[in-house]
Amino acid sequence: MTNPYVPIIIMVALGAAFALISVGTSLIVGPKRYNRAKMEAYECGIQPTPHASGGGKVPIKYYLTAMLFIIFDIESVFLYPFAVAFDRLGLFALVEMVLFIVTVFVAYAYVWRRGGLDWDY
């Protein structure tokens, strides 16, 4: 075994092959009976809402969540190498990490205060 990352690609290939074969077989063996109503979007039996091309509009809330996710996910990713190397870094790293978390908490408190974490306005 040379590279430990190669078997991960084997697993990706297996998963992709299984998915492709299953969906492909279903395309071949399944019936094909055209019906215009079947092609419409599902909407509880009423006329489907006209839908904008390209996916339609999205509430801005989700965009904000995505940005906050990036901030805090990077925070947690920074903690990973610190945690792994904790035994070798000494007291210095512990102090640094606490300072880092305090800094992130300032941003967190700001977002909370400004209502960035609220879902009901």
Place this chain on the structure above:
Amino acid sequence: MSAFLAVPALLPGVLPGAENPVADFSDTPFWLSIVKGVLIFVYLLLSTLLVIWFERRVIGRMQQRPGPNRNGPFGLLQTLADGMKSMFKEDVRPANADKWVFTIAPLIAATMCVVSFSIIPLGPDVYLFGHRTPLQLTDVPVAVLLVLAVASVGAYGIILAGWSSGSTYPLMGGLRSTAQVISYEIAMGLSLVAVFLFSGSMSTSSIVGSQASMWYVVPAFFSFAVYLVTMVGETNRLPFDLAEGEGEIVGGFHTEYGSMRFAMFFLAEYINMFTVSALATTMFLGGWQAPPIISLINDNVVGGGWWGLLWFTTKLWLFMFFFVWLRGTLPRVRYDQFMHFGWKFLIPVTVTWVVAVAFIRGAQPPLNYFGKGALTIGNKAVSIPLLVIISVIAVIALAATWVWDERANAAAMAAAPEAEEEIDPFAGGFPVPPMPGQRLKEPAYAGPRSTAAVVTDGDAVSEATDGDSGTPDPGAAWFTTSEEEPRG
């Protein structure tokens, strides 16, 4: 500043690096990796077939009905029958849907769900086709990071499916699901930091290896609790299945999907459940290690080789039962409650817990950042700084919960109505249940309808005018008139 920066350099190699995997793949040729990959894949597919049957049976028992029991012994082949049915159904793609993205989304979901299992240790070293190899496809120094990364890519399958369907409900479901997955991934990632602090490694085989003496569920119990919550949020399972929310948004992101494409999402959901459970087993419950008391039998004769696979599978299925149990017990939470809990409670509390664990870890004997003083209790040396830090943390935690409780009580008191008020449940013409703090007024007996009607047309008017109560209550009228009738 330069002196401060130089501090880490003064401590070179205090302890040897443990971040590299302990699993030894030197005797694993490439063809054996492929064989192991196929075996793991088959293991996952069989587990999925079983767990869908298991879930329906257990939910059935919890709801006092038998569950599927027709296809095969105990209905075991039910999932296979469902799969075959999906296979032979028509593949419909709505006219509004984006052709390519709609096709690719289920493939992404089904491909990504199996990848994480390549780094999960299913057992220790075994002999397989004449080679000594770990029961694990591969291991890398950043294995756990890989699981989180793959989970994020898997979220693409969901959001792309919702976006490309060209319909309202799937778009809502896809967005909700993505917001949910990314919100809970932060808390999940943070809960794992405590384990890395103890193990000093992100490689799964090293983490399992370092739990030989004590499972991390003991020192990192709070991380385990947070992980249990977030893993349900990650996999969109009840009570957090807001992405699907049958009552609100039909089926969520897979509303427009049918046939085998839908089956791919279904498969991905269940394999994702196995993945998060396997990660929980690996990180907190000692992976393939035998349980504490059983491991004492005959000097841990059941701890090695293929036995590991048994213990791993048992722990995995405990988590699966936990998932089913939750589904059978809890109703769905509201979306804003769910997001508040994730962002305003889990994240700050988990970060604080990580800091606490870092201090505890720093005070423990091999590091001794805060001095080396030790008490001897019995015949064990206990570090004094460790005791001090644990007590400080306990006091802070107690104070925080106390303040929290006080505030919650105060809020409840402020929200509650001042006095118990009496309401007439039929005031509006139809029965209304009482709110908390309200008391029902006993409705007076109105008597048989016909009698009341007969009486009111005559004497009731006069009774209402000369009676001292002054309430034209039909019940009172009936009572008094029936008494007075002989007189008149």
